[in-house]
Amino acid sequence: MTVSKSSSLLIIGAGTWGSSTALHLARRGYTNVTVLDPYPVPSAISAGNDVNKIISSGQYSTNKDEIEINDLLARQAFEGWNNDPLFKPYYHDTGLxxxxxxxxxxxxxxxKVRPEDDSNLVELSKPEDFRQLAPSGVLRGDFPNWRGYFHRSGAGWAHARNALVAAVKEAQRLGVKFVTGTPQGKVITLIFENNDVKGAVTADGKIWRAEQTFMCAGASAGQFLDFKQQLRPTAWTLVHIALSPEERAFYKNLPVIFNIEKGFFFEPDEENGEIKICDEHPGYTNMKKSADGTPQSIPFERTQVPKESEARVRALLSETMPQLANRPFSFARICWCADTPNREFIIDRHPHHPSLILGCGASGRGFKYLPSIGGIIVDALEGKVPQKIHDLVKWDPEIGKNRNWKDTLGRFGGPNRVMDFHDVKEWTNIRPRDISKL
Structure with a gap:
C-alpha cells in the first residue's frame, strides 16, 4: 500500500503509544498527522500519566527467541532514555x-546471580543487605523472607507524565495536530468501508477521514474493534505519600524497590515531594458481557483505590519503611493497561482492514518503550518490521481462543488471582487531583 509523507494519518489515542507514534511520524517527515483523545493531554486514564515508571532492560518472555527480541526492543528504548535529548532529562539511574x-x-x-559474571548485579539475602540500599534510616524494615538482586546501574525510573508531555509538545512543534477533550476528541466509532477502516467519527459528529488510521487507544482499544479476545483491560493500583521538605532530601536517591509479590516504590519526585507506592497483584478487571455475549473488561477513571489495596500498601511499607506505614495518602488512582494472553505486544497492519495499523497490548510493561515504540509502529505502516519481531507482535486471534480471563499471566501478589472491581466493597476517600492538564 502506497503511503506518502503527505498522506492523511489519524491516531486514535494520545497515551504513551499514540504520542510516541505521533512523534516518530513527525520525525520521519510525515506532515498530515492528527491525534484524537477524549481527555486533555496527558489523558487521565492513560497509564503513562504518572509520576514514576520503572525503566530497565528486563524482559518477560521465557522462549529463547522471544527473549532475544524483547532484549532488542528494551535496548532500543533504553538507548532513547539515555541518549535522546528529548527523554534523557526525565530518566533517573537510581538502580533497581x-x-x-x-x-x-x-x-x-x-x-542466578554470580558476581564474577556481572558486577552490576548484587545478590541480597539478609535484612541488612536490603537496608544498606538507601541512606541510613530510610529502609528500616525487617524485610521478612525477602531475597533478590540489585541492579547497581542501568535501571531506575522516569518521570512518566513529564516525558509524555515532552513527546506531545515535540510532536506538536513538528506539526502534529492534537484534538483532545470531549466531545471533539472522543471517538465513538471507526469508519468501516469496503472491509477497511477510513478514519473515525467523534462525539461532536465530525467525520475524520484518513488514508491510514492507527489504533493506539490502550485499554480502550477493544471498544472500537473486535480484537478476538486478544485484549483484556486490566487495572493496577497506586498511592502517593507526601513528604516534608526536610524528609525529601533524606529519601532522595532511594533506588526503586520492587518485590514482585508485595509491590514497589520510588524516591520522591522533585515537583511534589511525594513517594509513589504500588501494591503488586495480578490486576483488577471490570468484566461485562458485550452485545454478542463475549466477556470484556471496560476501563473507567477513578482517583481512589480499593481499601484492600490500601491494606496491601501499608503491609509493604511495614516491611520496608515502617515509619511511613500509617501516613495518610495524598493521592490515589487506578491505572489501566491491556493484557494479551502471552503478554506480548500487538503491532501490525490489520490483516482484514489494510488501512488500519495496530499499536496495542502494552500488557503492563509498555511505558518504558515510550522513546522507541512509535518507531516500530511506524515501521508497521511502512512494511519494515523485521520478520522475527513481526512474528512475535503480529495480529494473532489464535492466542485469544478459549481465553482464560482469570489468567494471572505469571503475576503474584495480593490474593494471587485476578480480581474484579464489581467485588470491591469499599474504596478510599482521598481528595481528588486533576492530572489531565498539559
Missing part, C-alpha cells in the same frame, strides 16, 4: 531492586 519472598516468586525472577 528485584526481589521476592517465596520459591515460586524467586523462580519467576529467573536470575
Amino acid at each position: 531492586l528485584m526481589s521476592a519472598c517465596t520459591s515460586a516468586g524467586l523462580d519467576r525472577l529467573g536470575v
